[in-house]
Amino acid sequence: MKKLLCALMAATMLLSLAGCDKSDKDKSSADSSSASAVDSDSKDESSDDESSEETEDESSDDDSSDLDSTSEIQSGLQGNVYETEDYKVEINEKWTLNESAGDVLDCTFNYTDIEDENEAATCFGIQTIDYAITPEDMVDQMVSTYESYGYKVLSTESVKFNGNDAQEIMMEMESLGIKLIMRQTLISDGEKIFAINSTAVESIYDEMIGEIDKVLASFEFV
Numbered sequence: 001m002k003k004l005l006c007a008l009m010a011a012t013m014l015l016s017l018a019g020c021d022k023s024d025k026d027k028s029s030a031d032s033s034s035a036s037a038v039d040s041d042s043k044d045e046s047s048d049d050e051s052s053e054e055t056e057d058e059s060s061d062d063d064s065s066d067l068d069s070t071s072e073i074q075s076g077l078q079g080n081v082y083e084t085e086d087y088k089v090e091i092n093e094k095w096t097l098n099e100s101a102g103d104v105l106d107c108t109f110n111y112t113d114i115e116d117e118n119e120a121a122t123c124f125g126i127q128t129i130d131y132a133i134t135p136e137d138m139v140d141q142m143v144s145t146y147e148s149y150g151y152k153v154l155s156t157e158s159v160k161f162n163g164n165d166a167q168e169i170m171m172e173m174e175s176l177g178i179k180l181i182m183r184q185t186l187i188s189d190g191e192k193i194f195a196i197n198s199t200a201v202e203s204i205y206d207e208m209i210g211e212i213d214k215v216l217a218s219f220e221f222v
Contacts, residue, residue, distance in 0.1 A: 090218040118201040122208040129193040135167040135186035
Protein backbone atom coordinates (compact mmCIF):
# COMPACT_ATOMS: atom_id res chain seq x y z
CA MET A 1 0.00 0.00 0.00
CA LYS A 2 2.76 2.43 0.91
CA LYS A 3 4.67 1.61 -2.28
CA LEU A 4 1.53 2.31 -4.32
CA LEU A 5 0.84 5.55 -2.43
CA CYS A 6 4.38 6.72 -3.07
CA ALA A 7 4.16 6.02 -6.81
CA LEU A 8 0.78 7.74 -7.09
CA MET A 9 2.02 10.88 -5.36
CA ALA A 10 5.16 10.98 -7.47
CA ALA A 11 2.98 10.73 -10.57
CA THR A 12 0.67 13.48 -9.33
CA MET A 13 3.63 15.78 -8.78
CA LEU A 14 4.69 15.31 -12.38
CA LEU A 15 1.26 15.38 -14.02
CA SER A 16 1.05 19.14 -13.66
CA LEU A 17 4.41 19.53 -15.38
CA ALA A 18 3.38 17.21 -18.18
CA GLY A 19 0.07 19.00 -18.55
CA CYS A 20 1.80 22.31 -19.28
CA ASP A 21 3.85 20.80 -22.07
CA LYS A 22 0.95 18.73 -23.39
CA SER A 23 -1.37 21.76 -23.61
CA ASP A 24 1.07 23.54 -25.92
CA LYS A 25 1.30 20.49 -28.17
CA ASP A 26 -2.47 19.99 -28.15
CA LYS A 27 -3.01 23.63 -29.13
CA SER A 28 -0.56 23.25 -32.01
CA SER A 29 -2.30 20.05 -33.09
CA ALA A 30 -5.70 21.75 -32.91
CA ASP A 31 -4.47 24.70 -34.98
CA SER A 32 -3.12 22.30 -37.62
CA SER A 33 -6.41 20.39 -37.70
CA SER A 34 -8.38 23.62 -38.16
CA ALA A 35 -6.16 24.65 -41.05
CA SER A 36 -6.62 21.26 -42.68
CA ALA A 37 -10.39 21.57 -42.31
CA VAL A 38 -10.42 24.95 -44.11
CA ASP A 39 -8.35 23.53 -46.94
CA SER A 40 -10.59 20.50 -47.28
CA ASP A 41 -13.68 22.70 -47.73
CA SER A 42 -12.28 23.88 -51.04
CA LYS A 43 -12.10 20.33 -52.39
CA ASP A 44 -14.90 18.09 -53.70
CA GLU A 45 -16.53 15.37 -51.57
CA SER A 46 -14.37 12.61 -53.06
CA SER A 47 -11.19 14.48 -52.24
CA ASP A 48 -12.45 15.07 -48.70
CA ASP A 49 -12.93 11.33 -48.16
CA GLU A 50 -9.49 10.50 -49.52
CA SER A 51 -7.88 13.26 -47.44
CA SER A 52 -9.64 12.00 -44.32
CA GLU A 53 -8.35 8.48 -44.83
CA GLU A 54 -4.79 9.73 -45.31
CA THR A 55 -5.04 11.89 -42.18
CA GLU A 56 -6.26 8.93 -40.14
CA ASP A 57 -3.37 6.82 -41.42
CA GLU A 58 -0.85 9.55 -40.53
CA SER A 59 -2.42 9.98 -37.08
CA SER A 60 -2.18 6.24 -36.51
CA ASP A 61 1.48 6.32 -37.49
CA ASP A 62 2.10 9.23 -35.09
CA ASP A 63 0.38 7.38 -32.23
CA SER A 64 2.46 4.30 -32.94
CA SER A 65 5.61 6.42 -32.92
CA ASP A 66 4.66 7.94 -29.55
CA LEU A 67 4.09 4.48 -28.08
CA ASP A 68 7.44 3.28 -29.41
CA SER A 69 9.13 6.32 -27.84
CA THR A 70 7.46 5.67 -24.50
CA SER A 71 8.50 2.01 -24.61
CA GLU A 72 12.09 3.00 -25.27
CA ILE A 73 12.10 5.29 -22.23
CA GLN A 74 10.42 2.76 -19.95
CA SER A 75 12.92 0.08 -20.98
CA GLY A 76 15.92 2.36 -20.50
CA LEU A 77 17.41 0.26 -17.69
CA GLN A 78 20.33 -1.76 -19.01
CA GLY A 79 22.18 -3.59 -16.26
CA ASN A 80 22.58 -1.08 -13.45
CA VAL A 81 22.36 2.03 -15.66
CA TYR A 82 19.14 3.83 -16.55
CA GLU A 83 19.74 5.98 -19.64
CA THR A 84 17.71 8.15 -22.01
CA GLU A 85 18.92 10.30 -24.87
CA ASP A 86 19.39 13.15 -22.38
CA TYR A 87 20.77 11.69 -19.14
CA LYS A 88 21.88 8.59 -17.31
CA VAL A 89 21.94 7.44 -13.69
CA GLU A 90 23.47 4.37 -12.03
CA ILE A 91 21.09 2.27 -9.90
CA ASN A 92 22.39 0.18 -7.01
CA GLU A 93 20.99 -3.13 -5.76
CA LYS A 94 18.64 -1.50 -3.26
CA TRP A 95 16.30 -0.24 -5.98
CA THR A 96 13.95 -1.74 -8.55
CA LEU A 97 12.33 -0.17 -11.59
CA ASN A 98 8.58 0.25 -11.15
CA GLU A 99 7.36 -0.65 -14.64
CA SER A 100 3.73 0.20 -13.76
CA ALA A 101 4.46 3.83 -12.86
CA GLY A 102 2.74 5.14 -16.00
CA ASP A 103 3.67 6.98 -19.18
CA VAL A 104 3.87 10.37 -17.44
CA LEU A 105 7.20 9.44 -15.87
CA ASP A 106 10.47 8.53 -17.55
CA CYS A 107 10.97 6.15 -14.65
CA THR A 108 10.16 5.46 -11.02
CA PHE A 109 12.40 3.42 -8.73
CA ASN A 110 11.17 1.85 -5.49
CA TYR A 111 13.37 1.08 -2.50
CA THR A 112 13.50 -2.67 -1.88
CA ASP A 113 16.08 -3.10 0.90
CA ILE A 114 13.27 -2.97 3.45
CA GLU A 115 13.71 -3.55 7.19
CA ASP A 116 11.06 -1.10 8.41
CA GLU A 117 7.66 -1.21 6.67
CA ASN A 118 7.79 2.58 6.30
CA GLU A 119 10.74 2.17 3.96
CA ALA A 120 8.35 0.69 1.38
CA ALA A 121 7.11 4.22 0.67
CA THR A 122 10.56 5.40 -0.42
CA CYS A 123 10.88 6.11 -4.14
CA PHE A 124 12.21 8.56 -6.67
CA GLY A 125 11.07 9.39 -10.18
CA ILE A 126 12.43 11.37 -13.12
CA GLN A 127 10.61 13.12 -15.94
CA THR A 128 11.85 14.96 -19.01
CA ILE A 129 9.82 18.04 -19.96
CA ASP A 130 10.06 19.80 -23.33
CA TYR A 131 9.07 23.15 -21.89
CA ALA A 132 10.24 26.61 -22.94
CA ILE A 133 10.74 28.07 -19.46
CA THR A 134 13.53 28.12 -16.88
CA PRO A 135 13.31 26.20 -13.60
CA GLU A 136 13.41 29.55 -11.79
CA ASP A 137 10.34 30.79 -13.66
CA MET A 138 8.54 27.50 -13.10
CA VAL A 139 8.72 27.43 -9.30
CA ASP A 140 5.91 29.86 -8.46
CA GLN A 141 3.62 28.18 -10.98
CA MET A 142 4.35 24.75 -9.53
CA VAL A 143 3.87 25.87 -5.91
CA SER A 144 0.39 27.15 -6.77
CA THR A 145 -0.42 23.91 -8.58
CA TYR A 146 0.76 21.66 -5.75
CA GLU A 147 -1.16 23.65 -3.14
CA SER A 148 -4.29 23.18 -5.23
CA TYR A 149 -3.66 19.40 -5.06
CA GLY A 150 -3.53 19.57 -1.25
CA TYR A 151 0.24 19.45 -0.81
CA LYS A 152 1.75 21.65 1.91
CA VAL A 153 4.72 23.48 0.42
CA LEU A 154 7.42 23.75 3.07
CA SER A 155 10.10 25.69 1.20
CA THR A 156 11.61 26.64 -2.15
CA GLU A 157 15.23 27.52 -2.81
CA SER A 158 18.00 27.67 -5.38
CA VAL A 159 20.45 24.79 -4.96
CA LYS A 160 23.27 22.98 -6.72
CA PHE A 161 22.56 19.50 -8.06
CA ASN A 162 25.67 17.63 -9.22
CA GLY A 163 27.24 20.92 -10.23
CA ASN A 164 24.12 22.18 -12.02
CA ASP A 165 22.01 25.15 -10.97
CA ALA A 166 18.65 23.82 -9.77
CA GLN A 167 15.46 24.74 -8.00
CA GLU A 168 14.20 22.71 -5.06
CA ILE A 169 10.62 22.48 -3.78
CA MET A 170 9.99 20.74 -0.45
CA MET A 171 6.47 19.48 0.27
CA GLU A 172 4.54 17.25 2.62
CA MET A 173 1.31 15.33 2.13
CA GLU A 174 -0.72 13.12 4.45
CA SER A 175 -2.94 10.34 3.13
CA LEU A 176 -4.33 7.19 4.74
CA GLY A 177 -2.62 8.23 7.97
CA ILE A 178 0.82 8.36 6.34
CA LYS A 179 2.75 11.64 6.17
CA LEU A 180 5.21 11.81 3.28
CA ILE A 181 7.93 14.35 2.62
CA MET A 182 8.55 15.06 -1.05
CA ARG A 183 11.49 16.88 -2.61
CA GLN A 184 11.28 18.04 -6.20
CA THR A 185 14.47 19.13 -7.94
CA LEU A 186 14.14 21.04 -11.23
CA ILE A 187 17.19 21.28 -13.47
CA SER A 188 17.76 22.16 -17.11
CA ASP A 189 20.29 21.29 -19.79
CA GLY A 190 19.44 24.53 -21.59
CA GLU A 191 16.78 22.93 -23.77
CA LYS A 192 14.66 20.72 -21.52
CA ILE A 193 13.66 20.63 -17.88
CA PHE A 194 14.21 17.53 -15.78
CA ALA A 195 12.07 17.02 -12.69
CA ILE A 196 13.49 14.64 -10.10
CA ASN A 197 11.09 13.72 -7.31
CA SER A 198 12.21 12.01 -4.11
CA THR A 199 9.68 10.73 -1.56
CA ALA A 200 9.84 9.09 1.86
CA VAL A 201 7.83 8.77 5.07
CA GLU A 202 8.44 11.76 7.35
CA SER A 203 9.70 9.75 10.34
CA ILE A 204 12.60 8.25 8.34
CA TYR A 205 13.02 10.91 5.67
CA ASP A 206 16.58 11.88 6.58
CA GLU A 207 17.76 8.28 6.37
CA MET A 208 15.91 7.50 3.16
CA ILE A 209 16.84 10.69 1.34
CA GLY A 210 20.42 9.66 1.97
CA GLU A 211 19.78 6.37 0.16
CA ILE A 212 18.14 8.23 -2.73
CA ASP A 213 21.02 10.70 -2.98
CA LYS A 214 23.56 7.88 -3.25
CA VAL A 215 21.90 7.04 -6.58
CA LEU A 216 21.20 10.58 -7.73
CA ALA A 217 24.87 11.50 -7.21
CA SER A 218 25.51 9.57 -10.44
CA PHE A 219 22.95 11.54 -12.48
CA GLU A 220 24.57 13.27 -15.44
CA PHE A 221 23.63 14.63 -18.84
CA VAL A 222 24.80 12.67 -21.88
